[in-house]
C-alpha cells in the first residue's frame with residue numbers, strides 16, 4: 001500500500017512535472033526573451049505602435065500662493081541606453097518627468113491632460129494629503145482632469161502615475177520629482193554654491209509586467225533635471241547620461257543635490273566617491289538634518305537633500321553603492337575644476 005501510494009505519487013509527480021515543463025517552455029517561448037528592439041515591438045500595444053508624441057513643456061504659472069500646473073500623459077520614445085529607444089509612458093515626453101518646484105504653503109491647481117488614446121493615467125503626488133480615490137483619480141484617454149492640493153510639508157517627493165497596475169505605469173516611465181521648498185529654508189542655504197536635481201530609476205523588459213514583478217532590472221540609471229537652465233543638463237533616465245554630460249563644479253564649492261529614487265522596486269545606496277556628505281536632510285525636510293554621512297539610503301520613492309564640498313580638482317563619480325546596479329548604468333560624474 002505504501003509502495004503503491006509512492007508509485008502513484010511518483011507517477012502523478014512525473015505527469016505534473018511534464019505538464020509544468022511544457023507550460024514553462026511555452027512561457028519561456030512567449031515571455032522571457034532577451035531584450036532587443038525587435039522583440040520589444042511585440043509588447044507595444046497596438047494603439048501605441050505608431051505613436052511618438054513630441055515632448056510638451058509643462059505649464060507652471062503662479063498667482064500669489066496659487067500655483068497652476070498643467071502636465072500631459074503621453075507616449076514618447078525615450079533612449080534608455082545607446083541606440084535603444086523605449087516607447088515610454090511618460091509625463092510630458094520625459095522619463096523621469098519634469099521637475100516641479102513649489103513653496104511650502106502653496107495651493108497646487110493641477111491639471112493632467114491625457115494624450116494617450118488607449119489607457120487612463122493619473123497623478124499621485126507624495127507631497128500632499130488627499131483621498132487617493134478622488135485626489136489621484138484616473139483621467140480617461142483624450143480627457144483632462146483637474147485636482148487641487150495643499151503643499152504644506154517641505155521636502156523632495158516622488159510623483160507617479162497611480163493607475164492600475166501601478167508597477168506597469170511607473171516602470172514604463174511615469175514618475176518624477178516635486179520639490180516643496182521649506183518656508184524658512186534649510187539652515188545651510190547660505191553655504192550653497194550649486195544645486196542639482198538627481199534622480200535614480202530602473203527599467204525592465206518593455207511593458208512586461210511579469211519581468212517587472214519577478215526579475216532584476218535591465219538598466220539602472222541616473223538623470224538630472226534642470227533647476228537653473230544655465231548650469232544644469234536636463235536628461236532622461238539613460239545609461240551614461242551623467243557620464244556623457246557630467247555635472248560641473250569648482251574646488252571648495254558647496255554642492256546640493258535634490259535626490260530621489262523612483263524605483264519602482266530597487267533601493268538606492270547613494271554615494272559620492274571621494275567625499276563625505278556634510279549635511280543631509282532625509283526626504284528633504286529641514287527637521288531631518290544629519291551630518292557626516294558616507295552613503296544615503298533611499299527606499300523606492302525616497303528623497304533627500306544632500307550637501308557636500310569637493311576639495312580637490314578631479315573627476316568624481318557618484319553611484320548607488322549596490323555595484324550590481326552600477327554595472328547596469330547607475331553612475332554619474334562631477335568634474336571639479338580649480339578655483
Ligand SMILES: [Cu+2]
Pocket residue numbers: 073089120121122161162163169174
Ligand atoms: Cu499611467
